[in-house]
């Protein structure tokens with residue numbers, strides 16, 4: 001269900017880059033693309049993303065599995081625009097009652113959908129190739145993130161896969177004591193809500209004990225922390241960010257040259 | 267902000283993170299619902315459910331009661347949902363902190379001293395406004411103001427007020443009743459046994 | 460080396476009227492090895508937390524003073540290493556090596572010294588895996604060893620261990636004890652809490668017994684303490700070595716079968732297993748950590764869907780439902796027929812007070828409120844939880860939580876009772892009462908299945924044993 005381990009080949013040339021560099025590169029690349037509404041720039045960006053995928057050691061099948069929720073989001077965008085577009089210029093394709101679907105509407109929708117995919121994929125790639133521990137380490141060492149917060153967040157993140165087991169445990173405990181919902185949908189909803197609440201309570205309880213255990217081992221004792229796992233930020237990492245910026249710029253430039261560029265604000 | 271009352275203890279950091287993790291998972295599941303079965307209610311009507319996205323900001327602040335709690339909790343929740351593969355993907359990394367900062371603003375205005383219902387409602391509403399403005403400009407450009415944008419912003423703000431504002435206050439009370447908040451100000455007033 | 464000084468020490472947890480521990484005057488010299496004893500709920504775990512500086516001011520009220528080498532324990536955390544009762548909650552990082560390194564980083568140990576010290580600590584506890592192994596992939600016993608390594612790597616001068624072998628199979632427990640014996644050198648003061656005195660004695664040279672009401676009951680070299688107070692201590696619940704408990708074997712032959720497992724399994728947790736439980740017999744399930752005993756208990760209890768084979772109940776247990784497998788029964792029917800006690804008591808709690816916890820099952824099976832109240836009160840009395848009726852189940856001591864979880868399963872008077880490690884972490888008195896309780900149920904024609912690592916319990920109660928093997 002929920003996968004959080006990196007699924008990429010760890011030795012791949014770009015997967016090995018500093019997590020902060022990967023994060024920054026993905027952010028630069030995505031944010032640049034938000035600035036445009038045309039379909040051309042995002043299409044080029046998606047092509048680039050798919051092209052560099054092997055360098056990150058991610059297989060296309062893995063990417064497809066991770067990215068499928070994006071398609072649902074894309075469908076939502078299309079429906080919204082078809083129903084509520086302000087600008088309905090262009091050739092009329094379908095007339096169904098109050099809804100008029102024109103080529104202009106569909107073009108805008110296409111641009112938005114492609115843009116959404118182009119913006120989201122870098123995030124998928126980064127998290128598929130980055131171990132959470134390495135990310136926290138790099139954030140502390142290379143991005144000057146506060147260590148207590150990064151380590152605390154990391155320790156809590158370890159609970160994600162445990163939540164599923166805990167859910168099962170709570171359900172079993174209730175069943176053992178004669179609590180179930182049967183076929184009544186209302187009772188089911190109530191049981192679901194109360195199980196979710198129990199899960200949250202359990203997670204907070206666990207967190208409280210975790211905090212005590214961390215303090216027992218000198219977390220927050222005021223002594224300056226050292227780092228056991230060194231994360232280095234090298235020239236190659238800088239180049240990765242620069243490369244991402246250049247490629248995003250290239251995609252925008254191509255769109256401008258082709259005359260399709262439509263700025264977000266304007 | 268350097269007095270000890272405002273310094274985060276380890277337990278503050280860990281519990282804020284745990285809330286972030288729990289809501290990150292909820293967001294991930296909620297996203298599937300939002301773009302799945304809930305598609306039956308087209309936008310902007312679907313924004314009735316929007317408040318759920320903003321709960322951690324208000325809840326985090328009400329429980330932790332430290333500067334930055336709203337910001338940290340919601341930002342981390344957004345990051346976790348991105349790591350799990352949310353349908354909004356990577357842009358939540360931008361949108362999450364934006365909404366979180368809006369909620370944080372409400373608590374900051376009151377000097378991080380009151381955490382009562384009106385402040386919670388204000389924080390929730392501000393977060394809802396920030397979120398819907400971002401959506402309207404970034405995700406739904408080209409939509410009409412009258413039939414889409416204004417209703418969307420309004421419905422989101424109200425949903426946020428009810429779900430994230432009232433909801434967080436109620437949830438904090440319920441959590442305090444179970445005793446897990448005993449080490450936080452929110453959980454102090456219970457009879458001894 | 461660290462010395463410990465307590466003067467009139469007491470602690471009351473927030474939200475409780477009673478003191479968890481009170482009036483303790485105690486001095487432990489540097490280099491001493493102390494076994495801390497006392498009945499369940501006497502405040503042993505609380506005392507260890509106080510020594511480790513882990514009772515935050517905002518979580519209760521303190522009386523008297525605690526000093527480690529003359530310092531407030533909250534300032535002396537550098538010198539103290541602690542391993543808690545529950546290892547699962549004290550692992551912080553995702554990889555084993557990182558987890559041991561965590562404490563060293565916090566202490567500001569230079570980076571190039573960290574990994575050698577991590578490897579040394581892992582080696583000292585006999586940790587079998589590489590340090591890259593995910594902590595999520597460890598069994599309970601392995602987690603316990605890792606937690607010990609995490610504490611030892613800090614080279615504490617005061618080492619505090621709270622029931623470090625409670626959930627381990629005998630081989631694993633021996634390993635951990637050996638690791639402790641090897642790890643504790645002349646420079647380390649050791650304070651150990653362990654109910655099973657006989658196994659712990661080789662590790663210690665002094666015994667301190669806490670009095671539940673407050674104060675120290677007895678103090679001195681083990682032989683002297685047990686010679687002087689042996690009988691009184693045993694009556695109060697301390698496991699005095701060399702006192703065997705009279706066994707309670709079945710007085711009548713077993714009756715009709717209640718449930719039969721036919722190649723019942725759940726790969727990869729449990730290999731297919733054949734088994735049958737009869738009315739009026741006590742069956743013990745043994746096996747090493749990770750063999751699948753708990754999984755078997757959940758399958759028999761109708762809580763998990765089998766992966767292979769079937770569990771089928773007879774008409775004697777299930778009446779008209781005998782045709783359907785237990786995991787398909789409605790929950791109220793299940794709770795009235797099969798009672799389950801989980802390995803981790805906290806996994807079992809679903810309400811906010813001890814009283815509600817006990818009342819839940821009977822209410823769901825449709826008893827009248829008066830009958831529910833009578834059942835609950837009888838159980839509270841019998842398992843000495845009456846004073847805690849209004850307490851939150853999650854704030855109980857280890858032993859109290861265990862008693863409550865057994866009581867919840869008994870509350871619906873099920874014909875078949877399945878208990879996962881019912882006796883771990885129990886003082887002698889509770890242990891004795893549990894044996895009696897199970898024996899009475901068995902003699903009244905109930906079937907009793909217990910999953911256990913406790914050889915004394917098997918000797919005292921079991922009529923038959925089943926041993927699960929660990930698959931390669």
Ligand SMILES: Nc1ncnc2c1ncn2[C@@H]1O[C@H](COP(=O)(O)OP(=O)(O)OP(=O)(O)O)[C@@H](O)[C@H]1O
Nearest residue numbers: 472479499500501502503504505854855856857858
């Ligand atoms: N967090 C808590 N909040 C409230 N009460 C608590 C808490 N922890 C322990 N207590 C209570 O304090 C008393 C002493 O508990 P403690 O855990 O120290 O006992 P113990 O001697 O370790 O017992 P056991 O052998 O059963 O583990 C118990 O009555 C328990 O219910």
Ligand SMILES: Nc1ncnc2c1ncn2[C@@H]1O[C@H](COP(=O)(O)OP(=O)(O)OP(=O)(O)O)[C@@H](O)[C@H]1O
Nearest residue numbers: 165598599727728747748749750751752753754755
């Ligand atoms: N929820 C789960 N999901 C996946 N694997 C599990 C789960 N619970 C247990 N396991 C694995 O299944 C195997 C059997 O576990 P189980 O808890 O049944 O063993 P056990 O015999 O009860 O051990 P112990 O004596 O330590 O309690 C172990 O290897 C364990 O890691």
Ligand SMILES: [Mg+2]
Nearest residue numbers: 503504856857
């Ligand atoms: Mg204890």
Ligand SMILES: [Mg+2]
Nearest residue numbers: 752753754802
């Ligand atoms: Mg088990």
